[in-house]
Amino acid sequence: MAFFKAVLFMSLGVLFHAAYSVAEWRYYSRKTDQDTESIPWDIIIQTLAGFLLAMIAVLNIAGEFKEIRATVELSQKSWEDVRNRPSFYLFNHRAMALSPDYVPPSPSASGMGRSHLTKIPDKYLS
Amino acid sequence: MPLNPRNVMLNTKSLNFSRTALSVLGGGVAGILGLTSILGFLFYFAASGLLGLVYLMQSSRSDGMFFLSKQQLVTSYVFENLFTYILMWTLVYGCVHVY
DSSP states (O other): OOOHHHHHHHHHHHHHHHHHHHHHHHHHHHHHTTTTTTHHHHHHHHHHHHHHHHHHHHHHHOOOOOOBHHHHHHTTTHHHHHHHGGGOOOOSSSSGSSTTTOOOGGGTTTTTTTTEEEEEEEGGGG | BBOHHHHHHHHHHHHHHHHHHHHHOOOOOHHHHTOHHHHHHHHHHHHHHHHHHHHHHHHHSSSSOOSSSTTTHTTTTHHHHHHOOOOHHHHHIIIIIOO
């Protein structure tokens, strides 16, 4: 992605250079009264090459198409993935006393220091 | 057939982005080369057709389904972006060849 963005900017530079070349050539051909002549070949080739390069970069930046049939993506999910509901996780229930790093609340704060049922322990918070 | 609306939107956006970029860049190139009248339009349709061919070849290599019809890869957004093309074409032609 970053590489192709660099390619895109480079090809825009190539196109800008070609445009400047044509403007310069147009200026001198007008001065020497050769107005009917067509643009030099090297500038045409440079312009088309810059265009091709820019389009390759654009196609890569736009990215790959994704599958639109819903069943294809769903078939790759396991049952555990589908029934997983992170919003319904509970950590603060009585089984947390079975955890090896369980710290019992201090007796002085008993009753007052009880945390809420849906509170998430600090070690699960990143 | 159930569709995944998020991916449908992503594909449409990606196609629209590359078509718009083609019009802008193609308009710039047509202006630099100094194409006039029918030649400029022919250049746009040739470039669009080439992009469509590239997309068709890409999608025929994979067995996925990305649009409801493959025709969309070639024909959609071509005429919508024709006006962007004309804008860039006349602008760059004026900058390079007239002034």
